[in-house]
Amino acid sequence: xxxxxxxxxxxxWEQARQLVIDVVKELQRPSGVESLALEQAxxxxxxxxxHADRDxxxxxxxxxxxxxVQARSLPGVLGVRGEVRAGEMQQSPLQEGEALEIMxxxxxxxxxxxVVMVEHVTRIEGPHGTIQVKIDRAVKAGEWINxxxxxxxxxxxxxxxxxxxxxxxxxxxxxxxKTSVPVHLQPRVAILAxxxxxxxVAAEPAAHQIRNSNSFMLAALVSAVGGRxxxxxxxPDTRDELRPGLQRGLTCDMLLVSGxxxxxxxxxxxxxxxxxxxxxxxxxxxIQPGGPCxxxxxxxxxxxxxxxxxxxxxxxxxxxxxxxxxxxxxxSECLLPLLTARFAAPFKHRPGLTRFLPAKLSADGQHLxxxxxxxxxxxxxxxxxxxxxxxxxxxxxxxxxDTIRVMRKL
Amino acid sequence: xxxxxxxxxxxxWEQARQLVIDVVKELQRPSGVESLALEQAxxxxxxxxxHADRDxxxxxxxxxxxxxVQARSLPGVLGVRGEVRAGEMQQSPLQEGEALEIMxxxxxxxxxxxVVMVEHVTRIEGPHGTIQVKIDRAVKAGEWINxxxxxxxxxxxxxxxxxxxxxxxxxxxxxxxKTSVPVHLQPRVAILAxxxxxxxVAAEPAAHQIRNSNSFMLAALVSAVGGRxxxxxxxPDTRDELRPGLQRGLTCDMLLVSGxxxxxxxxxxxxxxxxxxxxxxxxxxxIQPGGPCxxxxxxxxxxxxxxxxxxxxxxxxxxxxxxxxxxxxxxSECLLPLLTARFAAPFKHRPGLTRFLPAKLSADGQHLxxxxxxxxxxxxxxxxxxxxxxxxxxxxxxxxxDTIRVMRKL
Numbered sequence: 001x002x003x004x005x006x007x008x009x010x011x012x013w014e015q016a017r018q019l020v021i022d023v024v025k026e027l028q029r030p031s032g033v034e035s036l037a038l039e040q041a042x043x044x045x046x047x048x049x050x051h052a053d054r055d056x057x058x059x060x061x062x063x064x065x066x067x068x069v070q071a072r073s074l075p076g077v078l079g080v081r082g083e084v085r086a087g088e089m090q091q092s093p094l095q096e097g098e099a100l101e102i103m104x105x106x107x108x109x110x111x112x113x114x115v116v117m118v119e120h121v122t123r124i125e126g127p128h129g130t131i132q133v134k135i136d137r138a139v140k141a142g143e144w145i146n147x148x149x150x151x152x153x154x155x156x157x158x159x160x161x162x163x164x165x166x167x168x169x170x171x172x173x174x175x176x177x178k179t180s181v182p183v184h185l186q187p188r189v190a191i192l193a194x195x196x197x198x199x200x201v202a203a204e205p206a207a208h209q210i211r212n213s214n215s216f217m218l219a220a221l222v223s224a225v226g227g228r229x230x231x232x233x234x235x236p237d238t239r240d241e242l243r244p245g246l247q248r249g250l251t252c253d254m255l256l257v258s259g260x261x262x263x264x265x266x267x268x269x270x271x272x273x274x275x276x277x278x279x280x281x282x283x284x285x286x287i288q289p290g291g292p293c294x295x296x297x298x299x300x301x302x303x304x305x306x307x308x309x310x311x312x313x314x315x316x317x318x319x320x321x322x323x324x325x326x327x328x329x330x331x332s333e334c335l336l337p338l339l340t341a342r343f344a345a346p347f348k349h350r351p352g353l354t355r356f357l358p359a360k361l362s363a364d365g366q367h368l369x370x371x372x373x374x375x376x377x378x379x380x381x382x383x384x385x386x387x388x389x390x391x392x393x394x395x396x397x398x399x400x401x402d403t404i405r406v407m408r409k410l
Numbered sequence: 411x412x413x414x415x416x417x418x419x420x421x422x423w424e425q426a427r428q429l430v431i432d433v434v435k436e437l438q439r440p441s442g443v444e445s446l447a448l449e450q451a452x453x454x455x456x457x458x459x460x461h462a463d464r465d466x467x468x469x470x471x472x473x474x475x476x477x478x479v480q481a482r483s484l485p486g487v488l489g490v491r492g493e494v495r496a497g498e499m500q501q502s503p504l505q506e507g508e509a510l511e512i513m514x515x516x517x518x519x520x521x522x523x524x525v526v527m528v529e530h531v532t533r534i535e536g537p538h539g540t541i542q543v544k545i546d547r548a549v550k551a552g553e554w555i556n557x558x559x560x561x562x563x564x565x566x567x568x569x570x571x572x573x574x575x576x577x578x579x580x581x582x583x584x585x586x587x588k589t590s591v592p593v594h595l596q597p598r599v600a601i602l603a604x605x606x607x608x609x610x611v612a613a614e615p616a617a618h619q620i621r622n623s624n625s626f627m628l629a630a631l632v633s634a635v636g637g638r639x640x641x642x643x644x645x646p647d648t649r650d651e652l653r654p655g656l657q658r659g660l661t662c663d664m665l666l667v668s669g670x671x672x673x674x675x676x677x678x679x680x681x682x683x684x685x686x687x688x689x690x691x692x693x694x695x696x697i698q699p700g701g702p703c704x705x706x707x708x709x710x711x712x713x714x715x716x717x718x719x720x721x722x723x724x725x726x727x728x729x730x731x732x733x734x735x736x737x738x739x740x741x742s743e744c745l746l747p748l749l750t751a752r753f754a755a756p757f758k759h760r761p762g763l764t765r766f767l768p769a770k771l772s773a774d775g776q777h778l779x780x781x782x783x784x785x786x787x788x789x790x791x792x793x794x795x796x797x798x799x800x801x802x803x804x805x806x807x808x809x810x811x812d813t814i815r816v817m818r819k820l
Contacts, residue, residue, distance in 0.1 A: 038611065039641075042630035056790060058617040063785055065672060085647070085676055087606025089618050104672060105607055105718075105787070107618045152790040159793055166819050167634065168768075171627035171720050172793040174611045175620070196497025197515055201448065201584045207468045208499050208517045210585070217581035220452035224577065231449075237495070262475060266495055266513060308515075310581050335796070337775025339749030339816060358578075365747025365815075375473055377515070380466060380562040383569055383582040386745070405775075406749060409576050 012393075013319055013354055016285045020295055020302075020320050021334055023281055024327045027300045029253070031330045032185040038173060041165055043226065044183035045330040050159045053176045055149035059090055060108040063144040067099040067121055067133055068112035071141045077124070080131040084109070099133050108145050115144035162332025164226065184330030189227040190249030191218045194235045194242060194259040194269060195308055213379060214258040214313050218306075221317045224410045225325045227254070237266045239275075246276055250301055253328055256321060259308025262292045269305050270294055278303050286393065288353045289376035290316035295324075302328070311376030315356040315388060318410055338390055338405040341368040347389070347404075348397040356407060358385030368406060385409060422803075423729055423764055426695045430705055430712075430730050431744055433691055434737045437710040439663070441740050442595040448583060451575050453636065454593035455740040460569045463586045465559035469500055470518040473554040477509040477531055477543055478522035481551045487534070490541040494519070509543050518555050525554035572742025574636065594740030599637040600659030601628045604645045604652060604669040604679060605718055623789060624668045624723050628716075631727045634820045635735045637664070647676045649685075656682055660711055663738055666731060669718025672702045679715050680704055688713050696803065698763045699786035700726035705734075712738070721786030725766040725798060728820055748800055748815040751778040757799070757814075758807040766817060768795030778816060795819060 011019065033047040062068065069078060078099035084091050086105030093110040094100060100109055108115065116135055126132035152158060158172045159165070165173070165181075173181055193215045199205045201212055212234050219229035230252055235245040237260060246269075249255040260269035261283075270280065273296065280296035283305075287293075289312035294305035302324045306313040323334035344367035349355050358371040358381050370389055373381040390405040398404060421429065443457040472478065479488060488509035494501050496515035503520040504510060510519055518525065526545050536542035562568060568582045569575075575583070575591075583591060603625045609615045611622055622644050629639035640662060645655040647670060656679075659665040670679035671693075680690065683706065690706035693715075697703075699722035704715035712734045716723040733744035754777035759765050768781040768791050780799055783791040800815040808814060 038626055039629055039639075042633060052790070057620075057787070058615070061787070063787070065675075085606060087608070087619065087647075089616070103676060105605070105620075146784055146787060150784050151788040156790075158790050165630075166796075167627045167630035168720075168724065168789075168792040168795065168819060170630045171623040171724075172789050174623035174626040175789050177611055177614075177621055179612050195515070196495060198497070201587055202589050204587070205468070206499070209497065210467075210515075211587055213581040213584035216448055216584040217577045219449055220575075220577035220580045223452060229449075237497075262514060310578075314578065314581075333773065335771070335773050335775070337751075337771050337773070337797075337818070339751050339771075339775045340813075341747075341749050361745070361747050361749075363743065363745050363747075365745070365749045374556055374560050377467070377471070377473070377556060378561040379578075379582050379585050380462070380566075380568050382578040385578065386576075387747075403750075408747070409578060 010284045010286050011282055012286045016282050016295070017319055017323060019281055021323050021327065023297060024302055024324045027297065027302065029300045029328060033182050034185055035180050035182050037180055038170065038178055041181040041183055042167065042170055044165055045226065046159055046161050046163045046165055047182040047184050047330060048161050049157055050173060050176060050178060052152040052154050052156050052158055054154050056151040056175070057146050057148060060148050061146040062102045062104055062106050062108055062115045063146050064115055064117045065104050066102060066115045066117040066144065068094060068102045068108050068115050069099050069139070070094060070096065070112060071114040071139050073097060074138050075136050077132050077134050079126060080133055113141040114139045117144065160332070162330055164331050186226055186228045187253035187325060187328040188230055189222045189254045189256060189325060190230050190232055190252035191215050191222065192232045192235055192245045192249050192255070192257045194237060194257060196236050198234045200234065214308065214310055217310060218256055218258065218313060218317060221410055222325065225322050226329045227325050237268060239268050239272050242268055242272045246272055250276060250298055253301065254325060255301060255303045256306060257304065258306045258313045261294050261305035261307055273303060286353055288355045293320060295320055309376035310379050311358070311382055314382060318407060336407070338407055340403045341365060341406050343398050343400055343402050343404060344369045346397065346399055349391045351396050352393055354393045355391040356388040357391060358382055359387050359389040359406070360385060361387045361406065368404060420694045420696050421692055422696045426692055426705070427729055427733060429691055431733050431737065433707060434712055434734045437707065437712065439710045439738060443592050444595055445590050445592050447590055448580065448588055451591040451593055452577065452580055454575055455636065456569055456571050456573045456575055457592040457594050457740060458571050459567055460583060460586060460588060462562040462564050462566050462568055464564050466561040466585070467556050467558060470558050471556045472512045472514055472516050472518055472525045473556050474525055474527045475514050476512060476525045476527040476554065478504060478512045478518050478525050479509050479549070480504060480506065480522060481524045481549050483507060484549050485546050487542050487544050489536060490543055523551040524549045527554065570742065572740055574741050596636055596638045597663035597735060597738040598640055599632045599664045599666060599735060600640050600642055600662035601625050601632065602642045602645055602655045602659050602665070602667045604647060604667060606646050608644045610644070624718065624720055627720060628666055628668065628723060628727060631820055632735065635732050636739045637735050647678060649678050649682050652678055652682045656686055660686060660708055663711065664735060665711060665713045666716060667714065668716045668723045671704050671715035671717055683713060696763055698765045703730060705730055719786035720789050721768070721792055724792060728817065746817070748817055750813045751775060751816050753808050753810055753812050753814060754779045756807065756809055759801045761806050762803055764803045765801040766798040767801060768792055769797050769799040769816070770795055771797045771816065778814060
């Protein structure tokens with residue numbers, strides 16, 4: 001990986017994202033591990049492989065309520081030997097001409113090779129008060145039987161280390177008896193908003209000032225990706241006032257700075273970070289909003305300079321800072337699933353840059369409308385959106401019904 | 411809404427989901443409110459409308475680093491009067507023939523009606539050591555100016571009550587100075603797994619037994635949707651042993667029961683719930699897995715009987731229990747965005763039922779592969795999936811490249 005060459009040109013967002021992933025993977029930070037009770041582990045990143053403790057299922061189980069039979073006896077009339085329920089022990093082998101009433105999840109007896117659903121069976125009275133079942137259809141061997149080990153063989157990998165645990169993984173861990181789970185520690189992420197115009201949320205801003213919405217927004221994004229946000233005091237646009245905040249931020253596992261990264265004369269974040277030993281891997285991406293996004297590292301600490309307008313910070317966090325944070329948190333794979341929806345209203349943009357613009361998905365996700373947006377400073381517009389549309393750089397217009405990729409809002 | 415008629419027929423999943431939404435909306439439970447610090451409010455449901463405390467922006471702001479000008483003077487040469495930065499007060503009105511150097515976010519002076527980006531300007535020396543800028547292009551009035559109130563007028567609605575707060579909403583709340591936020595209390599959701607075959611996660615199951623993976627899975631799902639899970643002890647399949655658990659569960663804001671809702675002889679959950687006063691609104695849905703899913707209510711408490719196989723419980727939770735929980739938690743709108751991806755491998759199913767089957771989305775979300783699955787009891791398969799594909803009931807096969815709707819795993 002030759003960072004030097006790539007850093008001088010302007011990258012498209014996929015290249016920039018891949019560069020973040022490549023660089024952070026090579027930082028090789030030691031990641032601490034803690035043990036959590038299973039009920040606390042949802043959303044955390046598993047720190048060791050988990051294997052099947054036995055075959056799953058552990059014996060042949062019925063997939064339906066019905067009758068265990070020998071397929072070769074059907075169609076025909078079979079004598080009912082009794083019944084077996086889920087939670088009961090496996091019964092002795094089925095004999096020729098016999099059926100065993102069986103409930104979903106119950107063990108299938110040896111010599112039975114199929115289950116006939118109760119809906120396809122007629123109960124009739126047999127000789128001497130016995131019960132028989134009349135089955136008019138042929139069945140295939142194996143039907144409605146869950147073979148031993150068919151879901152997982154003993155010892156096979158169930159959930160790999162580096163997996164962020166969703167409810168399905170939690171189910172698998174419970175299945176194999178994991179009452180406690182080793183997970184990676186959550187990375188501490190410093191958040192430093194910069195800008196002379198920014199006052200605290202509790203303050204009454206003058207007309208030329210704005211409250212610090214970015215720090216809280218970024219803290220929410222960090223939490224959503226499994227990090228522990230640490231909000232630093234807002235830093236004004238001078239090197240002397242920036243330096244202590246940046247220094248403090250660099251002691252965390254990752255540093256997010258918002259603002260001060262454009263080409264303007266008072267954009268001092270990058271020069272000051274350089275003075276502190278940060279090497280930048282890219283300083284510009286061919287997207288809007290968020291074009292001046294910068295990514296660097298100092299030692300093993302990834303550093304992001306996110307453009308200060310909230311729309312830019314939001315988009316560049318999801319595209320670039322999120323995968324870095326996921327990797328720092330021990331996650332092995334970074335997903336950014338951009339599925340597609342259809343425009344419910346016509347949409348145009350100026351080609352040349354890929355744009356991530358606030359949009360509203362319908363409740364069923366099938367239709368998308370772009371939000372009227374004043375640009376990346378427009379927080380009210382951001383709050384009306386539930387997604388970002390991804391307008392490709394090579395295309396100018398979309399008609400109603402045209403498909404478009406969508407980035408779900410974190 | 412005539413629940414009686416609809417409950418006797420088998421609903422498709424959209425009808426069933428809508429019925430859940432209609433019924434729960436009419437339960438009109440009193441929902442408590444608590445006040446949280448802004449940094450705690452992410453993911454919670456806002457309990458009051460939040461309006462703009464002033465115009466946004468509060469004055470005309472520059473959207474770029476450049477020069478504030480009068481559009482009618484261009485192209486031409488203008489004298490540079492000085493500069494204004496973000497965080498500085500608005501300067502006196504621009505005079506004819508003047509330009510004011512301006513930074514992104516800084517206040518635009520009166521009488522200026524456009525900003526020219528710094529990239530399109532040549533600095534030249536003027537008479538008597540003054541600085542001038544030469545601008546070779548015409549500009550449109552309004553260019554790169556964010557007009558006062560264009561994002562939001564004072565008093566306009568920014569975030570509506572009933573909104574689950576994402577990072578964009580948090581940004582808007584910070585912008586208007588909300589240091590604390592009224593949010594709805596999180597509903598308490600009782601979780602009761604039933605079945606004679608189920609032993610605790612800490613136990614060593616015999617071959618015919620399985621550990622209780624459902625309670626932990628459902629707890630994770632409940633947490634993900636903003637509820638507070640309360641796990642009840644596993645209940646065996648007898649009315650006497652079911653009743654106390656169900657009674658206790660009915661004292662919560664919502665009750666989830668897994669297992670015991672099929673047509674089998676030992677499926678006693680619904681009869682016992684009926685004895686306790688539960689009215690069922692539907693007892694079957696035309697889907698797989700999860701067809702025997704039942705939805706009822708007792709008083710103002712929604713009750714779900716989820717089929718006990720983990721795949722069935724998972725799917726029916728997302729389709730039916732999730733919207734109920736969202737509404738109980740004060741959320742005003744229930745989203746289920748089923749966006750589309752393309753098959754990376756051919757796929758077939760038996761038409762007649764809509765199937766929600768475990769699938770794997772590629773990292774970029776463009777491609778989908780179905781997971782080889784033994785059926786709804788197959789937890790390892792569920793753990794390999796990161797999504798469910800939605801196989802429509804009227805279609806049999808999909809080729810590589812065909813599109814399909816996708817339900818993201820919670």
